[in-house]
Amino acid sequence: MRLVVDLDLCQGHAVCQDEAPDLFQVPKTGQVQILRPDPGTDLDAARAAVRYCPTQALSLVDDSAVE
Known part of the structure; x- marks a missing residue:
């Protein structure tokens, strides 16, 4: 398994960082x-x-x- 992010969709809400701080980081101004x-x-x-x-x-x- 691997994590993938679509940067065209990301708006930097940082919910991912709240749910999994060891996996994600969201700068104050960024994605x-x-x-x-x-x-x-x-x-x-x-x-x-x-999910969230x-x-x-x-x-x-x-x-x-x-496949």
């Missing part, structure tokens, strides 16, 4: 920065950040999925 693309043991926090993002700018991608 989200992913600190660790692989959430590892913080997967539940990553899922909460994705007000602009739906975040997603989790499963790289192990076979």
Whole structure:
């Protein structure tokens, strides 16, 4: 799993940082920065950040999925 952000949608609300401060940082004037693309043991926090993002700018991608 890895975190992905759509910077065209991100408005810097920082909900992700509140939900998963070890994974996201949002400067006072700017957009989200992913600190660790692989959430590892913080997967539940990553899922909460994705779920509660007000602009739906975040997603989790499963790289192990076979197409």
